[in-house]
Amino acid sequence: METKISEADLIINQDGSIYHLNLFPEDLASTVITVGDPDRVSEVSKYFDSIELKKGKREFITHTGYLDKKRITVISTGIGTDNIDIVFNELDALVNIDFEKRVVKKELTSLDIIRIGTSGTIQPDIPMDTILASTFGLGLDSLMQYYIHELSGDEHGILDAFKSHFSHIKGITPYLTAASNILLNTIGSDMEHGITITAPGFYAPQGRQVRAKNAIPDFINLLNNFQHSNNRITNLEMETAGIYALAKTLGHKALSVNAILANRVNFEFSKNPGAVVDRAIKMVLEKIIKQK
Ligand SMILES: O=P(O)(O)O[C@H]1O[C@H](CO)[C@@H](O)[C@H]1O
Numbered sequence: 001m002e003t004k005i006s007e008a009d010l011i012i013n014q015d016g017s018i019y020h021l022n023l024f025p026e027d028l029a030s031t032v033i034t035v036g037d038p039d040r041v042s043e044v045s046k047y048f049d050s051i052e053l054k055k056g057k058r059e060f061i062t063h064t065g066y067l068d069k070k071r072i073t074v075i076s077t078g079i080g081t082d083n084i085d086i087v088f089n090e091l092d093a094l095v096n097i098d099f100e101k102r103v104v105k106k107e108l109t110s111l112d113i114i115r116i117g118t119s120g121t122i123q124p125d126i127p128m129d130t131i132l133a134s135t136f137g138l139g140l141d142s143l144m145q146y147y148i149h150e151l152s153g154d155e156h157g158i159l160d161a162f163k164s165h166f167s168h169i170k171g172i173t174p175y176l177t178a179a180s181n182i183l184l185n186t187i188g189s190d191m192e193h194g195i196t197i198t199a200p201g202f203y204a205p206q207g208r209q210v211r212a213k214n215a216i217p218d219f220i221n222l223l224n225n226f227q228h229s230n231n232r233i234t235n236l237e238m239e240t241a242g243i244y245a246l247a248k249t250l251g252h253k254a255l256s257v258n259a260i261l262a263n264r265v266n267f268e269f270s271k272n273p274g275a276v277v278d279r280a281i282k283m284v285l286e287k288i289i290k291q292k
């Protein structure tokens with residue numbers, strides 16, 4: 001017998017839309033771009049040939065439209081993997097749960113989900129304004145402690161090596177998931193590649209020192225001298241690991257594309273962040289319409 005999902009587990013608004021995203025199943029395209037900043041949604045959808053839908057609630061703004069006959073949804077997640085938990089469970093529910101019967105559909109849909117976000121590099125040879133696709137998301141936040149989450153052989157190897165590199169740091173349980181290979185080799189081709197660290201904050205959790213003192217000394221050096229086979233850590237941000245891990249758990253493909261705005265070893269910040277983000281948006285949209 002099909003298990004019915006309760007009204008408290010999956011909350012559907014009075015009008016039939018999903019709780020936080022405020023969307024109906026038909027509002028969502030099978031190619032989804034996520035951005036952190038709600039204002040970045042229109043920076044993406046301004047390139048669409050037509051926009052059929054604009055909706056929003058809290059920090060979750062959604063536009064769906066067409067570019068060159070391809071239907072695309074762009075949605076803002078806000079900052080952090082706590083928001084990724086909400087957005088990814090609700091995106092999945094929109095395609096894979098029958099809202100009337102409150103059961104999982106027999107035929108599951110796999111979404112293509114591409115993050116276009118901003119990030120700081122920790123490698124001196126990666127110039128500012130680089131567009132980088134994350135090969136793996138390595139989470140230092142706690143989101144995946146709450147989900148059963150299986151690792152492949154490659155993922156185990158890198159994660160075990162990182163855990164031993166990080167073994168003197170107490171109280172952090174890292175997790176790691178690979179990008180979708182298909183999206184990495186299509187959307188992510190012609191981009192710099194590397195492991196992305198997802199931090200549970202912007203300041204000390206990314207090794208920044210302003211007034212509050214850092215508990216982990218030499219954090220950036222500790223990360224940038226990690227190496228496993230050909231894999232090195234290239235950048236820091238706040239969503240990728242949660243996106244990769246939940247996408248894999250729920251059967252979706254995901255890729256994170258990072259506009260590098262900060263170089264943490266050269267202590268520099270981009271002079272023109274808007275232009276770098278715009279270049280990342282255009283690269284991703286061009287690659288999406290070339291797919292299939
Ligand atoms: O520019 P977005 O997509 O928000 O991404 C990055 O910028 C925010 C911090 O400034 C974090 O969300 C981080 O992941």
Ligand SMILES: O=c1cc[nH]c(=O)[nH]1
Nearest residue numbers: 118119120237238262
């Ligand atoms: O250094 C940076 C830049 C953008 N976003 C981050 O999370 N970190």
